[in-house]
Amino acid sequence: MSARRGNGGAGTAPDLSVRIGRVTLANPILTASGTFGYGDEYAHVVDPARLGAVITKTVTLAPRAGNPPRRIAETAGGMLNSIGLENLGLARFRSEKLQKLRALSATVIASLGGETPRELEELLAALGAERGIAGFEINFSCPNVAKGGARYWAVPRRLENTLRRLRPLTRAPLIAKLSPDVTSVADLARACEQGGADALTAVNTFVGMAVDLEAMGSRLGRATGGLSGPAIKPLALARCHETAAAVKIPVIGSGGVVSGRDALEFIAVGAAAVQVGTATFVRPRAPLEVLEEMRALLTARGVRSIAEWRGCLAGAEPAAAASHA
Amino acid sequence: MKGARATISTTAPGRAHARVATPAAQRGQAAAAHAPAPLAQGVHAAPRWRQERGTVTRHLDYGADHRWLDLEVPAPFEAPAPGQFVELLLAPPAPVLLPRPMSVAAVSARAGHLTLGFLYAAVGSGTRALAALPPGAAVDVLGPLGHGFPLARPGTPVLIAGGRGVAPLLFAAEALARAGRRCEFLFGARDRARLVGLDRAREQLTAMNGALYLATDDGSEGHAGDVVGLLDALSTRIAAPLVIHSCGPHAMLAAVARWAERKGVEAYVAMESVMACGTGVCRGCPLPRSAARRAAFREAETPSLLGNREFAMCCTEGPVFDARDLDWERVE
Numbered sequence: 001m002s003a004r005r006g007n008g009g010a011g012t013a014p015d016l017s018v019r020i021g022r023v024t025l026a027n028p029i030l031t032a033s034g035t036f037g038y039g040d041e042y043a044h045v046v047d048p049a050r051l052g053a054v055i056t057k058t059v060t061l062a063p064r065a066g067n068p069p070r071r072i073a074e075t076a077g078g079m080l081n082s083i084g085l086e087n088l089g090l091a092r093f094r095s096e097k098l099q100k101l102r103a104l105s106a107t108v109i110a111s112l113g114g115e116t117p118r119e120l121e122e123l124l125a126a127l128g129a130e131r132g133i134a135g136f137e138i139n140f141s142c143p144n145v146a147k148g149g150a151r152y153w154a155v156p157r158r159l160e161n162t163l164r165r166l167r168p169l170t171r172a173p174l175i176a177k178l179s180p181d182v183t184s185v186a187d188l189a190r191a192c193e194q195g196g197a198d199a200l201t202a203v204n205t206f207v208g209m210a211v212d213l214e215a216m217g218s219r220l221g222r223a224t225g226g227l228s229g230p231a232i233k234p235l236a237l238a239r240c241h242e243t244a245a246a247v248k249i250p251v252i253g254s255g256g257v258v259s260g261r262d263a264l265e266f267i268a269v270g271a272a273a274v275q276v277g278t279a280t281f282v283r284p285r286a287p288l289e290v291l292e293e294m295r296a297l298l299t300a301r302g303v304r305s306i307a308e309w310r311g312c313l314a315g316a317e318p319a320a321a322a323s324h325a
Numbered sequence: 326m327k328g329a330r331a332t333i334s335t336t337a338p339g340r341a342h343a344r345v346a347t348p349a350a351q352r353g354q355a356a357a358a359h360a361p362a363p364l365a366q367g368v369h370a371a372p373r374w375r376q377e378r379g380t381v382t383r384h385l386d387y388g389a390d391h392r393w394l395d396l397e398v399p400a401p402f403e404a405p406a407p408g409q410f411v412e413l414l415l416a417p418p419a420p421v422l423l424p425r426p427m428s429v430a431a432v433s434a435r436a437g438h439l440t441l442g443f444l445y446a447a448v449g450s451g452t453r454a455l456a457a458l459p460p461g462a463a464v465d466v467l468g469p470l471g472h473g474f475p476l477a478r479p480g481t482p483v484l485i486a487g488g489r490g491v492a493p494l495l496f497a498a499e500a501l502a503r504a505g506r507r508c509e510f511l512f513g514a515r516d517r518a519r520l521v522g523l524d525r526a527r528e529q530l531t532a533m534n535g536a537l538y539l540a541t542d543d544g545s546e547g548h549a550g551d552v553v554g555l556l557d558a559l560s561t562r563i564a565a566p567l568v569i570h571s572c573g574p575h576a577m578l579a580a581v582a583r584w585a586e587r588k589g590v591e592a593y594v595a596m597e598s599v600m601a602c603g604t605g606v607c608r609g610c611p612l613p614r615s616a617a618r619r620a621a622f623r624e625a626e627t628p629s630l631l632g633n634r635e636f637a638m639c640c641t642e643g644p645v646f647d648a649r650d651l652d653w654e655r656v657e
Contacts, residue, residue: 037606041630044372063624065635069657072599072609074423079601086608086636088629097629229422281602282414282423283465284376 014298015305018052018273020250021173021198023134025052025107025273028306029263029291032254032277033058033111033137033177034083036287038097039104045284048106051291052273056097058113058139061122063089067144073210073219078231078256079278080208082144082220085113090126102132109175113139115148117162121169128170135172138163141179141204143226150179150204156191163195173198175252180239181207186246199250201275202243203236229278230256237265244270244314258286260293267306268313372604372630376414376467377402379441381458387444389521391489392456394443395431398466402439405429407497408473408570408595408645411441412603413455414465421451424467426600428572428644430492431499441466444492444522470603471644474593476500480568482508483560485552485581487573489521493595494572495529502533509563513540513552513577520546553580560588569593570645575656582648592648596656598639605630605641612637612646613655 016027030053036042039054048054066086073080088097093110101108110133114120120138127133140153153159159176166174176192178185180203189200205226210219218224236255244251253266254275263274279286303309383395396413405411412424431442447456458464474497476482482501484494491512498508510530514520520539523546530537539547540555548555552573560567569592571581578594585592598610614622614637622634632638637650 034608035606038629041372041604041606045375063633065633066608066611068613069611069636070599071611072601072607074421074599077422079423081601081607081609083608086633088624092624092629096625278422278601281607284467284602284604 012299012304014295014303015307016052016295016298018250018306020135020175020252020272022171023107023173027052027291027295028267028271028273029287029294030109030252030273030275031055031280031287032275033139035277035280038088038093038101039106039108040097040100042280042284043104046288048104048108051106051287053107053109053134054104055109055137055275056093056101056111057087058085058111058142059087059090059093059123060085060113061090061119063087063092068221070219070221071225073225075208075210075227076231078208078227078229079281080210080220080225080227081205082222082225084144084222085139085142087113090123094126094130098130098132107134108132109135109137111137111139111177113142113148115145115152117158117165119148120162121165124166124169128172133172135175135198136170137175137177137201138166139177139204141177143179143181143205143207143224144222150181150207154179154182154188156187159188160191160195163192163197167196175199175201177201177204177254178239178243179204180235180255185239186242189243189246189251193247193249197249199252199272200243200247201252201254202240202271203255206232206235228256230258232256233262233265237269240266240271241269241314244311257290258282260290260295260297263290263294264297264309267310270311270314272310373403374468374470374604375402376465379464379466381460381462381464382440384456384458384460387522389519391444391446391521393430393522394445394455394458396441396443396464396466398439398441400437400439402466403469404432404434404439405441405469406473407476407493407500408572408593409469409471410603410644411466411468411470412600413443414467415451415454415458416463416465419451420454421449423451423601424465424603425451425455426470426597426603426640428493428595429469430496432496442492444489446489467603471640471642473497474570474595474645476504476506476570478568478591478593480566480591481564482506483511483556483563483567483569484508485511485556485569485571485573485577486513487552487571487577488514488519490572490574490577490595491520491522491526494570495526497570498530498533498535502535507533508535509559510535510537511540511552511555511559512537513555513573514542516541516543517545551580552577553584556581556584560590566591569648571595578648579653579656582651582653585648593645594648594651595645596639596643596651598644600640603640605638608638610639611635612639612643613652615650615652618650
C-alpha cells in the first residue's frame with residue numbers, strides 16, 4: 001500500500017505510460033467502443049492524440065443498420081442501449097475511416113465484432129497489418145444482437161480456440177472484451193489468456209430491462225438492452241477486480257467511469273488502464289477530464305507512476321470472501 | 326414589440342393575398358413535384374457544436390403547465406437557427422444522467438454572449454429538475470445541433486404548429502420577417518387552454534405582419550377540428566407554391582406529411598426522439614426512412630455521423646426532415 005502514503009515526490013508529473021502487448025500507451029485513459037465513433041467525430045472538442053488510445057465503434061464484415069427504435073432508455077444513474085452494432089462494415093471502414101484515423105496521430109484500437117470465429121478471422125486478416133491500427137479489441141460481449149453476442153461467446157473453450165486462430169493474424173495486441181453476465185468472468189479471462197490474448201477488457205454492459213407501464217411494453221425496441229453509466233460502476237469494479245486476480249495479462253477496466261477518482265479505483269483494484277464510455281455522451285470532453293483529474297490526484301499524492309498505483313488495493317482478499325469480515 | 330399592426334384573424338383567413346392559388350394552380354403544383362433536396366444538407370462539414378456553461382437569466386410560468394427558460398451562453402457559442410436544438414445538462418447532483426435535447430425558441434445576441442430561449446413542459450424528472458432552477462443557476466449547453474428549417478425555400482411559408490411546437494416556429498417566423506418574408510401561421514391544440522403562449526404568438530405575428538389561424542379539436546377557439554383540416558380549408562387561398570414548416574406531436578406531423586404528399590406540397594417537419602449524445606455518435610435516435618429514400622440512399626456519400634440506408638439519425642440529419650424522407654407508417 002505504499003502508493004497511498006506518498007513519498008515526497010508530490011508535484012512532479014507521474015509517469016502514466018502503460019504497456020499492452022507490444023504497444024506502449026502514453027496514459028491509461030481510453031475511450032470505450034461505441035462511445036467515440038470511429039475516432040474522428042469528436043476530434044474538434046477532444047484531441048484524441050492526448051488519450052491513451054481511442055477504441056473505435058465495433059466493425060463487422062458487412063454493414064449493419066442496427067436495431068429498430070427505441071434504442072435508448074435512461075434509468076436510475078445509467079442508460080440502457082439497444083444499438084445492435086450499427087456500423088459501416090469492413091469495406092467502408094477501410095476505404096473511408098483508416099486514412100482519417102492515421103491523420104489523427106492518435107493511438108487507435110479497432111474494435112472487431114463477428115458472429116463466428118471465421119468472421120473474426122476474416123476481419124483480422126484484412127486489418128491485421130494495416131498501418132494506423134495499434135491494436136484490436138475483440139467484442140465478445142455485445143448484449144444487443146441475435147447472433148454472435150455475449151451469450152454465444154461466453155463459453156471458455158470457444159474463446160480460447162478463437163483467440164488461438166486470431167493470434168497468428170497480427171502482431172498487434174489482441175484485447176478480448178468480456179461480458180459481465182456470466183457465471184465466472186475469471187474462467188473466461190483465463191481462457192482468453194490461454195488462447196493468446198494480450199489483454200482483457202472488463203466489462204461490457206450488463207443486460208438490463210426497462211418497462212413502460214403506460215405503453216405496457218419495453219422502453220426499448222427489443223426486450224432488453226445493455227446497461228452502462230455510473231449505475232454499474234460497483235458491479236464493473238468487482239468484475240474487474242476478479243478478472244485482474246485471475247490472469248497475468250493486463251486488464252482494462254470499464255463500466256461507469258466518469259471521474260479521475262473512478263479511474264483510480266479501477267486501477268487500484270488491478271486494472272492497467274480504464275475506458276471512459278457513457279460519460280462522453282454527457283460531456284464529450286469527459287475522457288480528457290478524467291485523465292487530467294487522475295493525473296492531478298496522483299501528483300498530489302506523490303505517486304511517481306501509474307505502475308506504482310496499479311493493484312495497490314487488489315490485495316489477496318477475493319471479492320467472494322469479503323463478506324466474512 | 327414594435328412594427329406595423331395588422332389584423333390577425335383567429336378563425337379564418339381574413340387577409341387578402343396578392344395572388345390566390347386556384348385549384349388549377351394547385352394541381353399544377355402537385356404535378357411538378359419538387360426535386361428532392363440533398364440528404365441532410367449542411368451537415369457534411371465537420372461538426373462545429375461546443376459545450377459551454379450557461380446561466381439561467383429568466384425562468385417563467387407560461388401557462389398550460391409550460392415554462393419559458395432564458396439561458397445566457399458565453400461566446401463563441403454559435404447562434405442556433407430555427408429548428409436546431411441544444412442538449413441541456415443539469416449541474417450535479419442531478420436526478421438524471423443524460424442531457425435533454427431541447428428545441429431553441431429564441432436567440433438574441435449581445436456582446437460576448439447569446440441568450441437562448443426555450444419553451445418546455447415539466448413532464449419528466451429531468452425537466453422537473455430544470456423547472457426548479459432559479460436565475461443564476463448553471464446549465465451546460467451543447468450545440469447548436471442538427472439542422473433547422475430550410476426557410477430560404479421559395480414559396481409562401483406556411484408554418485404549422487401543434488401545442489408547444491409553436492415556439493420554434495415563432496422563432497422561424499421572426500427569421501422570415503427579418504428576411505422580408507411574410508408567413509401564414511397555423512396553430513392547433515386539443516382545446517383553447519392548450520394553445521400555449523397564444524397571446525405572445527398573436528403579438529409577435531401582428532408585429533411581423535403575419536397571419537395567424539387557430540384550430541382546436543373541441544372548437545373552443547378558431548377552426549373546430551385538427552390543424553390539417555384547417556390547412557386543407559385555407560390552402561387554396563394561399564399563394565402557391567406553399568412551403569410547409571411544421572413542429573408538433575408526431576401524429577400531427579404524420580397528418581401534415583400525408584396531406585403534403587397528396588397535394589404535392591413541400592413539407593418540412595421537426596421530429597423528436599429519445600437521445601443520448603445528440604451528435605450522431607451514440608446511434609441512439611434512428612427514424613425509419615421512406616422506401617424512396619432507402620432506394621436513393623448512397624452509402625459512400627453519407628458521412629458516418631448521419632444514418633444508414635434503413636434509418637436516419639434524428640440528431641444529425643434532422644431534427645427537421647423533408648416529410649417524404651421518412652416512413653410515416655413506422656414513425657412512432
